[in-house]
């Protein structure tokens with residue numbers, strides 16, 4: 001039975017890398033009455049969110065908003081641009097990249113999966129040189145799209161999307177570039193137009209600080225052109241009618257009205273803080289978190305310091321310690337949720353989310369819960385991670401001046 005009548009004192013600490021905590025401002029905005037989605041007020045709201053979200057993706061081109069989870073927007077990206085039997089080059093960075101590849105198979109595409117064996121590839125970002133080499137060898141241009149995950153939420157590793165674009169260009173290959181930044185958007189620097197991405201996929205429940213339930217496709221003119229000849233069956237996901245109706249702020253079907261109120265508020269909060277300040281805040285919290293993990297003497301899942309994720313940190317537990325048992329102890333004792341190890345990493349690591357509505361003291365409380373839980377689980381710790389993070393946050397002058405940004 002669902003025990004919604006059980007309310008422990010204080011806030012639950014939802015420190016998984018999405019869904020992330022929804023700020024009160026957004027919850028309040030979402031509590032406004034639901035309005036007629038064909039009425040005059042709705043069109044104004046539609047136009048406001050459709051233009052605002054472009055600033056977050058850094059694009060001048062259309063962004064489609066679906067009433068669906070991120071998985072739906074993955075399917076939309078593939079089905080609008082590709083045809084049955086098309087070869088797509090995908091890259092194994094972790095669990096989410098693997099799920100997207102499985103979806104491509106189900107949709108009758110032929111994914112080729114680049115990557116390293118075992119969990120080695122789950123500790124590093126995309127190697128653009130390998131993509132370039134594969135594309136150079138494809139002289140017949142049978143590869144129709146390159147698909148990569150920008151922020152691999154299962155591991156805490158990012159990938160250099162600009163380098164992937166350069167690799168495609170250096171090979172002189174016409175493949176489309178499709179990128180999943182479901183957990184990267186509005187937390188890690190992202191530039192849809194400048195990086196020459198054709199379709200960017202994102203979702204509401206990570207950096208945008210909204211509940212789950214809406215997702216996005218940012219689409220380039222080249223992607224729109226591809227959609228005109230792409231043959232994969234699609235109806236709900238079809239861009240053409242949505243983009244046409246969005247010009248006046250409406251949708252062909254009922255959009256997620258109250259989540260769009262939340263989105264309007266989220267965009268205002270993010271742009272109000274300033275995107276660069278938002279990114280710097282995430283980098284700073286991530287650095288503090290990594291210092292804590294190192295002080296504990298535990299290993300960070302990401303093996304390449306140049307691609308540490310600003311969104312989450314994957315923490316490996318020592319041999320013989322079940323990471324899920326540690327998570328359960330922390331949940332039971334301190335009312336805090338941490339991310340589980342996914343796929344190949346089940347039981348071997350836990351994930352600390354430090355994204356969205358998170359500040360210095362949120363992170364300090366999170367790390368305190370982790371440290372207490374690790375001790376209860378008898379994980380030998382070298383030193384206090386809490387003290388290491390406090391030393392960094394308490395003395396680091398790089399904290400952005402929030403007043404100046406407002």
Ligand SMILES: *Cc1c(COP(=O)(O)O)cnc(C)c1O
Nearest residue numbers: 069070071096151153182183203
């Ligand atoms: C969360 C996430 C997804 C899945 O999104 P859903 O909203 O659960 O469908 C896909 N890719 C990445 C990188 C994610 O973080």
